[in-house]
Amino acid sequence: MSGPQHSPQPPSGGSIDPEYYAKWKPPIIPPGQGRRVVRIAIAVLAVALVVMGAVALWRSNLIALPGGRGDIVGRVVAPTGGAVVFVLPNPTEIPVAADGSFTVPNVPSGRQMLYVAFSGMAWEVPVEVPNQGTVDAGVITVEVTAEPAQ
Incomplete structure (x- = not known):
């Protein structure tokens, strides 16, 4: 028998064997296996990035259809006149x-x-404007209150 044998598991108990950690080697990965895992991970991340970018671009107003414009109509009910609308x-x-x-x-x-x-305040109304059409925003009631709305 030549010298003490080291088990593949670290020693249990309260004592630490520095010899075990000095001779420990990481498991051997088969050739090509690491590259394959990295390539798959990069491909998955690239696809996820493209999908997220496409969704963000679709939800933004940066891509309007050619000639893609329309009108918004509606009615504002206010205690007094003087309301304005804009987009x-x-x-x-x-x-x-x-x-x-x-x-x-x-x-x-x-x-x-x-x-x-x-009257110094603004209300937001989301609307979906059709291509070369008109959308009715409906009746928008504005109220000025002494307390902030929740």
Whole structure:
């Protein structure tokens, strides 16, 4: 017998055998196996990144259909006159008529946020603008309260 034999498991108990850790070697990975795992992981991450980017681009307003513009119509009910509506990134304010009706022309198609400004406050109304069509935002009631709305 030549010298003490080392078991593949670290010693149990309270004592630490420095000889075991000095001679320990990591398991051998078969040739090509590590590269294959890395390639698969990179491919999965690349596909996930492309899918997330496509979803983000689809949900944004950066890709409007060619000629993809429409109109938003609706009515604002306010205690007094003076409300205006607009859609960003075009901050042109459209005044609301005396009867509360409004039309915002030439808005890019897709999901848009309609803003109604009245008495120093603003309300957001999400709308889906059709390509070369008109969407009715409905009746938007604005109320000025003494306390912040929850």
